[in-house]
Each structure stands twice: as structure tokens, then as C-alpha cells.
Ligand SMILES: Nc1nc2c(ncn2[C@@H]2O[C@H](COP(=O)(O)OP(=O)(O)OP(=O)(O)O)[C@@H](O)[C@H]2O)c(=O)[nH]1
């Protein structure tokens with residue numbers, strides 16, 4: 001089992017990240033932060049799964065375009081672990097629109113669009129739980145201790 005202080009969040013490098021060859025850049029940022037990959041796969045998303053993932057936006061004006069974009073090319077789906085990983089990843093990702101996102105964030109550094117914004121991240125513990133079960137079977141989430149864990153964290157971070 002991961003340390004009790006660890007959270008697991010669901011991240012998706014979107015079709016624009018795959019098409020632009022930015023998956024390595026994005027994964028590298030997560031790794032350099034000290035986060036741990038617990039699951040990862042390339043998926044060409046079926047329409048139904050895209051609609052389930054973004055169900056909270058059904059009926060909004062941008063929904064059809066969002067689903068068309070999200071199913072237009074493969075995505076890379078990741079389960080990412082670490083202390084506070086849900087909020088930490090949202091901070092690393094930045095504001096929804098790349099033109100407004102702060103420099104230093106993934107969207108702020110790498111994008112210029114509100115729709116084609118490179119990466120999805122769960123926005124709460126409830127969303128993370130729902131999205132992880134939507135995208136991964138239990139057996140696809142790998143439990144291991146990173147050899148760097150004792151350098152990334154002070155013992156008090158984990159208690
Ligand atoms: N074209 C357009 N797309 C939007 C708009 N609002 C949201 N989207 C798209 O719908 C996605 C989901 O919107 P939100 O959940 O509000 O934004 P978010 O949490 O920053 O993005 P995700 O991590 O992808 O969920 C965004 O990432 C955009 O791709 C909008 O006003 N116009």
C-alpha cells in the first residue's frame with residue numbers, strides 16, 4: 001500500500017499533447033516534481049467513454065466540440081501518486097485557458113488555447129476516485145515504493 005498521506009489523481013495528456021509530441025515534456029515535469037506514476041496507457045477514446053469522463057459538462061455549448069476534440073487522436077492516461085497530488089497537479093497544470101495560465105505551468109508554458117489545453121487533471125478527491133475507476137482496472141494501478149521517496153519527502157511529510 002502507498003503511504004497513507006499519498007493521494008492518487010487521474011491525469012490525461014490530451015490529443016493536442018500527443019499530436020504535438022509534448023507527452024514526454026509533460027511526463028518529465030511530473031517526474032521532476034517527485035510524483036510517482038502508478039498507471040499509464042495510450043487510449044484512442046471511444047465517444048461513450050469521453051462523454052462519461054466529461055459528464056459534468058453535458059449540455060454546455062462547448063460539449064460537442066470538447067468530445068470531438070477528445071476523441072480525435074489518442075490520449076495518454078496516467079494515475080499519479082504523491083502527497084497532495086490532486087491539488088499539486090492542478091497547480092502544475094494551470095488555468096483552463098493557456099492564454100491566461102501562469103508561466104511555469106504546463107498550460108501557461110506550452111499552450112495558447114482554451115479548448116486545446118494539453119492536459120486534464122482531477123479537480124477533487126471525489127473526481128479523482130470517479131475518474132480513476134472509469135479509466136483503470138484495479139490491476140492496472142501498480143503499487144511500488146520509489147527508491148527516491150526518502151529524498152523527495154521529509155519523514156514528517158508522510159506521517
Ligand atoms: N471551447 C471551449 N472549451 C471549454 C470551455 N470551458 C471548458 N472547455 C473545455 O472543457 C474542458 C473541461 O472544462 P473544465 O473542467 O471547466 O476545465 P479544467 O478542469 O481546467 O479542464 P479539465 O482538466 O480538462 O477538466 C476544458 O479543459 C476545455 O478543454 C469553453 O468555454 N470553451
Ligand SMILES: [Mg+2]
Nearest residue numbers: 120121122123
Ligand atoms: Mg475539469
